[in-house]
Amino acid sequence: MSALDSVGSDEARTLDISLGPQHPSTHGVFRMNVTLEGETVVKLKPVFGYLHRNHEKIAEKNSWLAAMPYTDRLDYICPITNNWAYAFAVEKLAGIEVAERAEYLRVIVGELTRLQNHAAFLGFVLGDMGAWGSALMYAFREREKILDLFESLTGARMMCNYMRFGGCRCDLPPGWIEAALKVVDYFPAFLDEMEALLTGNEILLARLQGVAPLGAARAINGGMSGPVLRASGVDYDIRKVDGYGIYNRFKFRVPRGEVGDCYDRFMLRVIEARESVGILKQAIAGLPGGPIVNPKAKQRGFRPPAGEAYGRIESPKGELGFYLISDGSDRPYRFRIRPPSLINLTLLEELCIGTKIADVMIILGTVDIVLGEVDR
Amino acid sequence: MITDVLEKIHSRFPGVRVELVNNPGPSAQHSLLVDAKDARAVAGFLRDELHFDFASNVSGVDWPPRKIKEAVVRKETVDGVEKEVKETVEHDVPGCLEAVYHLYSVARKCGPITLRMRTGDRDKNVTLPSLTPVWKSADFQEREVFDLFGIRFEGHPDLRRLLMWEEYADHPMRKDFVAPDDFEYEPTPHDEILKRVKARAATTGEGA
Amino acid sequence: MNIPGSGIFKGLVVTARNFVGSYFEKDRLTTEQYPEERPTLPENARSFPFLVYDGTDPETGMRCVSCKICEKECPPQCIFIVQDRDAAGKAIKRPKVFNIDIAVCMSCQICVEVCPFESIRMDNAYELSAYDRFSSLLLDKSKLLKSNTYYRSIHPTEAAETDGRIEADRLKKEAAAAAKAAAAQKAAAEKAAKAVEAAPELQKPEASA
Numbered sequence: 001m002s003a004l005d006s007v008g009s010d011e012a013r014t015l016d017i018s019l020g021p022q023h024p025s026t027h028g029v030f031r032m033n034v035t036l037e038g039e040t041v042v043k044l045k046p047v048f049g050y051l052h053r054n055h056e057k058i059a060e061k062n063s064w065l066a067a068m069p070y071t072d073r074l075d076y077i078c079p080i081t082n083n084w085a086y087a088f089a090v091e092k093l094a095g096i097e098v099a100e101r102a103e104y105l106r107v108i109v110g111e112l113t114r115l116q117n118h119a120a121f122l123g124f125v126l127g128d129m130g131a132w133g134s135a136l137m138y139a140f141r142e143r144e145k146i147l148d149l150f151e152s153l154t155g156a157r158m159m160c161n162y163m164r165f166g167g168c169r170c171d172l173p174p175g176w177i178e179a180a181l182k183v184v185d186y187f188p189a190f191l192d193e194m195e196a197l198l199t200g201n202e203i204l205l206a207r208l209q210g211v212a213p214l215g216a217a218r219a220i221n222g223g224m225s226g227p228v229l230r231a232s233g234v235d236y237d238i239r240k241v242d243g244y245g246i247y248n249r250f251k252f253r254v255p256r257g258e259v260g261d262c263y264d265r266f267m268l269r270v271i272e273a274r275e276s277v278g279i280l281k282q283a284i285a286g287l288p289g290g291p292i293v294n295p296k297a298k299q300r301g302f303r304p305p306a307g308e309a310y311g312r313i314e315s316p317k318g319e320l321g322f323y324l325i326s327d328g329s330d331r332p333y334r335f336r337i338r339p340p341s342l343i344n345l346t347l348l349e350e351l352c353i354g355t356k357i358a359d360v361m362i363i364l365g366t367v368d369i370v371l372g373e374v375d376r
Numbered sequence: 377m378i379t380d381v382l383e384k385i386h387s388r389f390p391g392v393r394v395e396l397v398n399n400p401g402p403s404a405q406h407s408l409l410v411d412a413k414d415a416r417a418v419a420g421f422l423r424d425e426l427h428f429d430f431a432s433n434v435s436g437v438d439w440p441p442r443k444i445k446e447a448v449v450r451k452e453t454v455d456g457v458e459k460e461v462k463e464t465v466e467h468d469v470p471g472c473l474e475a476v477y478h479l480y481s482v483a484r485k486c487g488p489i490t491l492r493m494r495t496g497d498r499d500k501n502v503t504l505p506s507l508t509p510v511w512k513s514a515d516f517q518e519r520e521v522f523d524l525f526g527i528r529f530e531g532h533p534d535l536r537r538l539l540m541w542e543e544y545a546d547h548p549m550r551k552d553f554v555a556p557d558d559f560e561y562e563p564t565p566h567d568e569i570l571k572r573v574k575a576r577a578a579t580t581g582e583g584a
Numbered sequence: 585m586n587i588p589g590s591g592i593f594k595g596l597v598v599t600a601r602n603f604v605g606s607y608f609e610k611d612r613l614t615t616e617q618y619p620e621e622r623p624t625l626p627e628n629a630r631s632f633p634f635l636v637y638d639g640t641d642p643e644t645g646m647r648c649v650s651c652k653i654c655e656k657e658c659p660p661q662c663i664f665i666v667q668d669r670d671a672a673g674k675a676i677k678r679p680k681v682f683n684i685d686i687a688v689c690m691s692c693q694i695c696v697e698v699c700p701f702e703s704i705r706m707d708n709a710y711e712l713s714a715y716d717r718f719s720s721l722l723l724d725k726s727k728l729l730k731s732n733t734y735y736r737s738i739h740p741t742e743a744a745e746t747d748g749r750i751e752a753d754r755l756k757k758e759a760a761a762a763a764k765a766a767a768a769q770k771a772a773a774e775k776a777a778k779a780v781e782a783a784p785e786l787q788k789p790e791a792s793a
Contacts, residue, residue: 048516049539056524057549066659069692095402134599141614152626155706161692169697173628173741197598200591220429220482223513234482241485300657300698307401310433310478310488323435323478326401336435338478346515375539 013037021050025128025361028371032348032360039356044349048342051375059335064090064165064302067335072159074337075373077120080113080150081315083163088244089311089322090165094304096297101290102167103246107283108180109153109162111276115187116146117316118273121368122194125266128365129207135197142190145183152176165302167293177284184280191270205263212351212363214260222347225340226318228367231268232260238314245313249286250279262359265366303330310338317341317368337376341369378406381426381489388421389414397492407476407490412504415493416531419510422479428489431511433478434518436525440498440551441471471498473527477507477514495527498550506532524549627739630706632686633695635728642729647703649677654695654704662688663695682728686712687721702746708738 020031029050035043055074059067071086072079084106091098098106123139147157152173154160162169198204214224219232229236237254239247255271257264306328312321318340325334344367352360378396385394385408393411410418422428444467452461473495480487495502506529508514516538518529523537526547537544546553606612616623639645650667666681695704707730714720736743 049537049541052539054548057553062659063657065694066657069659069690069694072692073690092403093401138602144614148626151629153628155628155630155693156691159691161694170628173626193598197595201595202589202591205591218512221512223431223511225432236482236485300653305401307399307403309401309403309405310490312432319432321433321478323433323476325437334435334437336433338433338435342516343513346513 014042019360021047026364027124027369028374030364030369030371030374032364034352034357034360036357039358041352041355041357041360044352044360046345046348048375051371053376055376056335056337059332061331063300063330064304064332065299067332068163069159069161071337072161073372074339074376075315075317075320075341075370076158077370078113078117078316079158079160080109080162081313082320083161084110085311085313085315085320086322087163087165088313089309089324090304092311093307093309093324093326094165094297094302096166097294098245099167099291099294101288102292102294104283104287105168105172105292106163106245107247107250108280108287109150109160111280111283112146112149112180112183114276114316115184115273115280116143118269118276119143119146119190121269121316122266125362125365125368126198128361129204135194138190138194138197142183142187145186149176149180149183152179164293164297164299166297167291169293171292177287180280181284184277184284187277188274191273195270199267207359207362208263208266208366209261210259211262211359212355214347214351216260218347218350219260222350223343224318224347225344226314226316227268227272228265228318228344230255231257231264233257238312238319242312244311247279250282252276252279262362262366265368269368301330303328308334312338315340317370317373318344320373337373339373339376341367341371341373342375345369345374377486378408378489381422382408384426385418385421388425389417392418394418405488405490407492409492409494412493412495415491415505415507416510419491419507422489422491423510426481427483428479428481428487429511430480430482430487431477431507431513432480432488433476434507434514434521435476436521436527436549437474437476438498438525438550439472439474442469443467444469472496473498473502473525475504475518475521475527479511498526502526503528503530505530506535508532523547526550625708627741629708630691630693631708631710632689632691632706632712632723633684633704633728634707634730635682635725636703636705636732636735637729638732640731642726642731645731646678646729647701648679648682649701649703650679650682651700653698653700657694657698659692659694660688660690662686679725682725683722684728685722687717702750705735705739705742705746 123136321338
């Protein structure tokens with residue numbers, strides 16, 4: 001059967017390509033087997049596992065404290081919120097109370113992490129759209145200031161290993177609060193600059209608006225969380241719903257999108273960043289003195305009572321949860337990570353079918369995944 | 377809250393087998409153990425009537441078979457005198473695999489409710505009903521539980537391995553998993569050629 | 585009136601402002617010309633662990649007593665310690681072998697946190713690339729031992745705190761030892777006084793002789 005015989009059949013009409021795993025726009029080693037008809041996507045099957053490091057099994061082998069630096073490497077753009085989610089789940093499991101000053105410190109570094117994640121997101125999505133590295137470098141300029149703050153506080157720019165059970169690891173060095181306040185005060189000006197660069201931009205609007213709208217009911221059923229869920233019009237922010245930590249002491253608004261298309265998912269994070277700036281100013285103003293870790297909580301040789309707990313926080317990517325089962329010994333029996341990036345990709349095929357191949361990158365970019373979390 | 381949910385389930389489905397599993401420990405997140413036959417109906421009820429519309433987390437747990445020692449006090453008659461005898465009795469608890477679902481309600485902003493389903497044993501009866509038709513978010517997570525634990529979900533639209541490659545034959549997260557000696561090695565089509573080259577080099581010696 | 589292309593034009597204005605501004609404002613020129621300009625690391629910056637020794641001789645001044653707590657708590661298990669034994673074969677409080685594989689180490693700083701003897705600390709040297717992974721990146725005791733003076737130069741605040749804690753411990757031990765010696769002396773003096781009281785006749789012939 002020669003090639004001409006199949007003209008007009010399904011075989012000749014569609015083209016199977018593999019986007020990835022080596023691809024500059026897939027946010028890591030991520031592969032999508034896409035079936036195209038011309039330029040329109042007909043089928044999309046994501047392939048995972050290229051960054052699978054079996055984090056869950058490693059955590060069963062080491063002690064509870066030793067699992068903390070591994071959580072840094074989950075969503076490696078936001079290490080501190082990963083630490084927080086794990087510490088929060090362990091505190092729920094063992095019933096440990098967190099020191100007051102530590103709660104404020106957690107909010108401060110957590111919201112700084114959210115700011116630098118959304119800045120990086122802006123840069124990466126614009127890179128995916130073809131703006132190469134220029135917009136990315138504007139965003140990274142701000143992000144570097146925040147990473148310098150983390151380095152002077154915890155010792156490492158990214159893999160901070162900052163949270164402990166019942167508090168934080170180390171206290172603020174002198175001058176840190178003033179430096180943080182300077183960064184936070186300048187951040188809205190950076191967002192204004194990015195908005196001047198982007199918001200009226202016709203190319204951006206044409207590429208983002210109307211692409212892959214997602215309805216609210218479908219988003220909830222599909223397990224979307226975080227900015228993707230809120231862009232579809234659902235008012236659900238775990239900081240407000242669960243009120244974990246001391247978030248109910250701060251006034252902030254939760255933005256909601258209307259259509260749930262890529263433009264909503266994109267702009268929502270910009271507005272969220274502004275709200276985070278507000279929370280940061282309130283937290284820095286209200287920072288009390290005192291110990292930074294609960295003196296009754298043991299870190300080394302920690303043996304929580306037998307039982308299980310599911311603790312979740314609002315990480316910049318979505319709902320990051322840890323399901324921990326303890327059998328009373330000094331290592332976890334079951335250590336399950338609920339990865340927002342993986343679950344936000346459940347509806348990827350539905351969103352991409354019918355769009356053009358160039359839109360697949362935009363949709364993937366606005367869902368904002370990090371492969372460390374998808375594959376663990 | 378979970379006891380209310382349990383009551384409502386029992387009043388809606390009178391014969392259903394759902395029981396409360398107590399969670400020792402401070403978190404007090406008790407769970408409902410649902411029998412595999414009733415799981416779909418209960419899940420549909422939870423989603424539609426009680427508005428638990430958000431399946432947040434699906435995880436697998438491996439419970440290998442273990443022995444429990446229990447201290448038992450018996451009354452025994454020795455030489456006409458009734459005495460109390462203390463002895464330890466050993467029970468064999470059979471192993472099983474478990475799928476745990478954490479459900480939240482976005483509409484009513486409450487949760488979590490924990491659902492558990494247990495398989496019959498760890499090698500032959502490892503089928504559970506899939507709850508993906510009820511909550512689409514369980515799709516990839518059930519695939520991962522199949523991949524890493526070996527539970528087959530009946531009714532899943534596309535049950536393939538998620539994190540490991542298709543031809544892989546083991547289930548890594550099980551407690552009796554033996555790690556391979558060499559993690560880096562993976563069989564590829566080129567292996568055959570390499571074997572032939574090595575064999576030829578061995579027989580003909582160097583410089584062949 | 586919305587001129588088509590005005591959005592793009594506004595964006596280009598921002599770009600132009602950044603470009604021209606980088607000639608005049610220092611903070612628009614954010615790139616550090618590495619390796620000609622090296623970054624100034626903050627005080628807390630950490631890269632890989634090292635062992636601290638007091639004084640001038642690494643082997644005698646080393647603080648590590650080979651308790652192996654860091655080896656146990658290390659998450660990727662990159663520390664390997666063998667305790668030293670003396671001539672008779674009894675274990676002594678020093679490590680004979682102390683290896684850290686910095687190709688595996690993830691710089692998490694847990695070994696520093698759990699060490700009860702203030703002997704392992706984080707270095708901040710970052711230009712450590714080598715050509716051979718196994719011989720150059722497996723640091724043994726001789727490569728890991730660095731003096732307390734070096735530690736004070738890279739982390740002044742931490743070193744000052746550590747020195748303060750060690751000094752306080754030493755003073756406490758000395759005070760406890762002094763108190764113990766004083767109490768022992770007092771007890772011996774009391775015992776001697778009691779002995780004199782109990783047998784006064786025995787003293788007389790001694791005194792005349």
